């Protein structure tokens with residue numbers, strides 16, 4: 383018999399509704415051990431609660447998160463709210479005895495992330511953090527190629543680069559929102575917004591930054607406030623983190639992580655590459671079907687493989703069909719549910735609290751590096 387995971391959502395905005403959409407097509411997962419049911423939703427906005435009324439399993443719609451947390455029909459809570467509310471609400475979820483899928487960055491800063499990690503440990507609840515791109519077929523192939531068992535096939539590792547690029551902020555007339563204000567997004571700015579996505583695979587593969595030199599940029603310092611005036615836009619727009627990591631017994635390999643809201647032309651471009659003297663591997667969501675593999679033979683070449691729908695958790699979707707954002711978000715939730723039920727069976731799992739704290743340690747060090755114009759040791 384399948385285990386039932388009853389989910390409550392706190393924060394029904396962009397990501398809360400994305401989660402609802404993943405649950406709505408849960409049946410595409412084949413022979414999956416967990417059934418999921420969205421039972422309760424909390425948001426402050428009436429229009430959003432109204433949107434969730436179209437989902438028949440949702441029995442509780444509320445503006446009061448305490449009401450959702452006291453519901454006996456909720457096992458797991460997905461919290462997708464602004465960063466300044468993470469610590470408070472995540473701790474309340476744990477205190478209510480519920481399991482948690484937290485949104486990144488897992489607290490507004492390092493201190494908050496550490497508190498949440500401690501509370502998670504003390505509570506014994508199952509806690510993971512959201513980061514979906516590694517669940518696409520291309521990144522899964524990168525993880526396999528760079529795994530401890532296979533990385534020697536790449537020869538001596540030359541460098542590792544990963545990033546996440548957006549571009550809509552290049553438009554100075556784009557109105558301000560909470561993600562562009564330190565008080566809601568955090569001092570780490572774009573690193574809190576996009577950084578966990580760049581860190582997930584390196585952290586999972588054990589590439590822990592030893593030192594960082596960061597270059598942070600604030601390009602637009604004001605934006606329209608939507609009421610005819612201007613509001614301060616005080617978050618970092620772009621961040622370049624130059625790190626040293628140890629990889630498979632090789633010391634001080636350069637690893638560059640890029641998080642950019644101002645990357646000309648990029649809509650939601652997540653990418654990673656691992657380069658070695660004998661081989662390499664590269665993937666970007668800009669070309670979601672393409673896996674690039676470097677082969678050093680008599681001639682050197684970058685080979686392109688046309689990827690299909692080879693997802694970690696099999697689905698009914700045709701094997702040659704291309705995968706996109708809703709697919710990897712569904713797969714991430716499948717990974718959460720499988721691990722929640724003790725059925726992950728060695729597959730790639732969601733970000734752990736320890737990995738989320740590691741990302742915050744890096745971002746805090748990056749802030750210090752930029753401020754002091756020095757290389758900071760972690």
Ligand SMILES: NC(=O)c1ccc[n+]([C@@H]2O[C@H](COP(=O)([O-])OP(=O)(O)OC[C@H]3O[C@@H](n4cnc5c(N)ncnc54)[C@H](O)[C@@H]3O)[C@@H](O)[C@H]2O)c1
Nearest residue numbers: 393394395396397398424425426427462463464485486512
């Ligand atoms: N995994 C991803 O790819 C991804 C993408 C975007 C955002 N995020 C993360 O998801 C989280 C939410 O971002 P978003 O883009 O969905 O934001 P959003 O602004 O679209 O939604 C946030 C929602 O939270 C609600 N809210 C605020 N305070 C609340 C409270 N006290 N109780 C209940 N609801 C409350 C708001 O009304 C809003 O609907 C953030 O942590 C963000 O970093 C993750």
